[in-house]
Amino acid sequence: MAVTACQGLGFVVSLLGIAGVIAATCMDQWSTQDLYNNPVTAVFNYQGLWRSCVRESSGFTECRGYFTLLGLPAMLQAVRALMIVGIVLGAISLLVSIFALKCIRIGSMEDSAKANMTLTSGIMFIISGLCAIVGVSVFANMLVTNFWMSTANMYTGMGGMVQTVQTRYTFGSALFVGWVAGGLTLIGGVMMCIACRGLAPEETNYKAVSYHASGHNVAYKPGGFKASTGFGPNSKNKKIYDGGARTEDEVQSHPSKYDYV
Secondary structure, three states: OHHHHHHHHHHHHHHHHHHHHHHHHHOOOOEEEOOOOOOOOOEEEEEOOOEEEEEEOOOOEEEEEOOOOOOOOHHHHHHHHHHHHHHHHHHHHHHHHHHHOOOOOOOOOOHHHHHHHHHHHHHHHHHHHHHHHHHHHHHHHHHHHHHHHHHHHHEOOHHHOEOOOOOOEEEOHHHHHHHHHHHHHHHHHHHHHHHHHHHOOOOOOOOOOOOOOOOOOOEEOOOOOEEEOOOOOOOOOOOOOOOOOOOHHHHHHOOOHHHHO
16 A cells, blocks of 8 residues: 555656656746846846747837847756757656556556666656756756856946946746656656565565375385385275285295195
């Protein structure tokens, strides 16, 4: 019961994590405009992995996709690749884990096969969660680097006065969603791996010894030779014969009634 509960809980947690990774990848708020010390508040800029958007104070929002691939920064392309790999691995893991659930019986599938499938899906969930966490962390590190570089360029000149106004970007909501979703996927994969140990059948290290009960009505000669087993339809009509010729010593030790005539 505990194994089934651990496996089911790991599947649900991983499902929520994969859904969060997909949502974070599709969101546009990966980086949002920093409004601190920004005199222009009528326009709000935010960017995602696939497009950048501008929202005006009137509520009108206009988004423009990235229509180039080679012109994008290498870090952004790496983050895209990591998120896509995490989603693909998560989708495959969900499909495998559905068939590996102990509460679902498909044909004559053995518990050892379900244990292997559970372990495989758990490892893939862990890799998927790590891809999401690494992708979000790389993008966050890129934001931090650009933020401080923009800050250093803003405060230049005599007396530390602001010479130029640059748009600085800070963490968006998609980053936090991606971190939480990657963590959930990672935890779900670990729980699936733990449940695999309970699903695997225990192996015995001793060899089985078959015991055969001795037959009834077994007749033996005094010399130790087995004369008849007593089995079969004609066992009562069989005669008991000596297994071979007797030696002279055996004849002298067992005299017959004709020796005294």
